[in-house]
Amino acid sequence: MAFDLIIRGGTIVDGAGMPGHRADIGVSDGIIAEIGDLSGEAATETMDADGHVVAPGFIDGHTHMDAQVFWDDIGSNSCWHGVTSVVMGNCGFTLGPCAEQDKDLVLHNLERAEDIPRQAMIEGIPWSWETYGEYLDAVDALAKGLNYAGFVGHSALRTHAMGERAMEEEATEEDLEVMKGQLADSLRAGALGFSTSRTSSHRLPSGKPVASRLASWGEVEALTAVMADLGAGIFQIARENVIEDPEERRAEHDQIKNLAVKSGVPVTFGGTWYKRPHPEAWRTQFRMVDETIAAGGKMMIQATSAWNGSLRSFETATPYDFISVWKEFRKKPLEDQEKGLRDPKMRAKLIDAVKNHVHKPDPKLPNLYQRAVDWDWVFPYDHTLPPFRSISDVAKERGVEPIDAFIDLALEHNLKLFFIQPSFNDDQDYVLAHIRHPHSVVTFSDSGAHVATTCSPIHGHLLGHWVRDAQAIPLEIAIRKITLDIASFWGLEGRGWLHEGYHADICVFDPETIAPTLPVLFHDLPSGAPRIKQKTDGIKATIVNGEVFMRDNEHTGALAGRVMRGPLAHN
Numbered sequence: 001m002a003f004d005l006i007i008r009g010g011t012i013v014d015g016a017g018m019p020g021h022r023a024d025i026g027v028s029d030g031i032i033a034e035i036g037d038l039s040g041e042a043a044t045e046t047m048d049a050d051g052h053v054v055a056p057g058f059i060d061g062h063t064h065m066d067a068q069v070f071w072d073d074i075g076s077n078s079c080w081h082g083v084t085s086v087v088m089g090n091c092g093f094t095l096g097p098c099a100e101q102d103k104d105l106v107l108h109n110l111e112r113a114e115d116i117p118r119q120a121m122i123e124g125i126p127w128s129w130e131t132y133g134e135y136l137d138a139v140d141a142l143a144k145g146l147n148y149a150g151f152v153g154h155s156a157l158r159t160h161a162m163g164e165r166a167m168e169e170e171a172t173e174e175d176l177e178v179m180k181g182q183l184a185d186s187l188r189a190g191a192l193g194f195s196t197s198r199t200s201s202h203r204l205p206s207g208k209p210v211a212s213r214l215a216s217w218g219e220v221e222a223l224t225a226v227m228a229d230l231g232a233g234i235f236q237i238a239r240e241n242v243i244e245d246p247e248e249r250r251a252e253h254d255q256i257k258n259l260a261v262k263s264g265v266p267v268t269f270g271g272t273w274y275k276r277p278h279p280e281a282w283r284t285q286f287r288m289v290d291e292t293i294a295a296g297g298k299m300m301i302q303a304t305s306a307w308n309g310s311l312r313s314f315e316t317a318t319p320y321d322f323i324s325v326w327k328e329f330r331k332k333p334l335e336d337q338e339k340g341l342r343d344p345k346m347r348a349k350l351i352d353a354v355k356n357h358v359h360k361p362d363p364k365l366p367n368l369y370q371r372a373v374d375w376d377w378v379f380p381y382d383h384t385l386p387p388f389r390s391i392s393d394v395a396k397e398r399g400v401e402p403i404d405a406f407i408d409l410a411l412e413h414n415l416k417l418f419f420i421q422p423s424f425n426d427d428q429d430y431v432l433a434h435i436r437h438p439h440s441v442v443t444f445s446d447s448g449a450h451v452a453t454t455c456s457p458i459h460g461h462l463l464g465h466w467v468r469d470a471q472a473i474p475l476e477i478a479i480r481k482i483t484l485d486i487a488s489f490w491g492l493e494g495r496g497w498l499h500e501g502y503h504a505d506i507c508v509f510d511p512e513t514i515a516p517t518l519p520v521l522f523h524d525l526p527s528g529a530p531r532i533k534q535k536t537d538g539i540k541a542t543i544v545n546g547e548v549f550m551r552d553n554e555h556t557g558a559l560a561g562r563v564m565r566g567p568l569a570h571n
């Protein structure tokens with residue numbers, strides 16, 4: 001038979017963890033038709049994968065692409081990292097169920113908690129739905145490069161049922177019945193599951209909690225029970241930030257564990273990460289997962305592969321933008337700021353302001369201003385894989401103060417250099433322990449959210465640093481944790497495995513060169529708002545549903561992505 005596409009001579013790393021082996025892959029009608037020696041076979045298109053790894057396309061289980069999918073058909077930045085499928089609707093934030101006249105309610109939830117500019121959403125989203133199923137239909141009708149699945153979000157269910165009261169109070173019995181009905185309808189229409197947030201950083205623009213944070217735990221249990229009754233769906237939770245008090249932490253863990261064991265619903269969450277002031281807290285969270293699984297529940301941790309935090313720069317946001325002297329200075333055009341920083345008087349004034357500044361976390365400010373600056377843990381991002389040198393290291397070497405080193409480094413790059421300020425996972429040894437845990441996957445790019453303040457090239461970091469440079473994780477296991485483990489736990493049928501009959505979502509990359517590129521700032525959101533673009537080098541091709549979507553990370557024009565609906569939609 002003649003194939004549509006043959007990928008020849010690559011090392012097949014199948015996603016299930018089997019040892020890599022040399023073989024060809026034949027693709028027909030978007031499906032993997034044959035894996036083996038296809039040397040005598042013909043195809044419309046042939047790709048030489050000699051010296052490359054051929055893996056399933058990576059799956060990102062934690063994104064917030066719900067809004068972006070309407071204005072960005074290629075699905076950046078995910079599309080530049082070997083990703084072929086994304087899951088949106090995490091942390092309780094979805095655009096449905098919600099009628100157009102009420103859209104302020106769900107936009108409020110998203111704009112502050114996930115830093116998605118409100119004006120971009122207003123200009124970029126042609127609203128055509130009320131129910132979650134109608135939202136999925138709208139995404140289905142879009143031309144798109146990636147495959148999309150989604151959770152239905154608790155905050156949206158709440159505002160749909162309760163209006164403004166969703167941000168103020170607990171649900172009544174009647175409210176809860178409405179939510180349960182909408183959740184069941186959403187699952188039948190193809191939602192993968194239900195998501196919520198109880199995290200203190202998830203706030204409205206006013207600083208008040210997002211709608212899902214007003215819910216009692218009983219409400220969360222009642223909604224999860226809908227999935228148990230229907231026998232489908234997974235539960236994603238952005239957990240409470242209880243890290244200080246071990247007893248509170250234990251209580252929170254027991255709550256989630258009991259829900260998982262009692263309901264039998266698969267539970268997944270991120271935010272299990274290492275924090276320096278509480279170096280052992282993450283272990284108790286992994287223990288909860290082990291205990292849940294030992295008791296017969298299902299639970300999966302969304303680990304990441306590197307630090308998690310913000311990128312700072314003079315082009316975007318510095319840590320000091322809210323000090324009054326800086327606030328005024330930062331309103332100037334970038335060239336004027338560059339001149340100012342080179343002027344000894346202006347520079348001294350700015351540095352004095354920093355030295356006299358007392359850090360007081362203020363919930364009214366965006367999340368990235370809640371963290372004090374510790375120069376031992378801020379890193380110039382002038383290369384993308386470890387080891388990184390801190391600002392303190394550079395300052396010591398140059399015999400200057402850290403704030404001077406920060407300003408000098410920025411000036412040496414015409415203010416276009418980014419700096420990493422981690423909020424979690426500053427210490428990479430712990431990140432490795434998280435990745436190695438048997439009940440973790442590597443996901444949580446958070447793609448679609450915080451687009452001007454962060455970027456998480458998790459796949460290039462995993463494969464370039466942990467697999468190749470550090471030799472800390474076998475390639476086959478790393479690939480499994482970004483493909484089949486996610487597809488299986490999340491319920492993405494027919495994806496994540498290089499196997500005959502599976503969808504032909506494939507990533508072809510060079511294991512010797514794969515690495516993230518440096519991030520660059522663009523102003524190309526629908527409202528002209530800024531966002532950071534970052535790619536991963538070494539990816540020869542990304543194939544979605546049998547069509548070559550990216551070649552050397554340049555879009556080919558193919559837009560063969562689909563909506564991946566949950567199991568109830570197929571019955």
Ligand SMILES: [Zn+2]
Nearest residue numbers: 064090091238
């Ligand atoms: Zn999230």
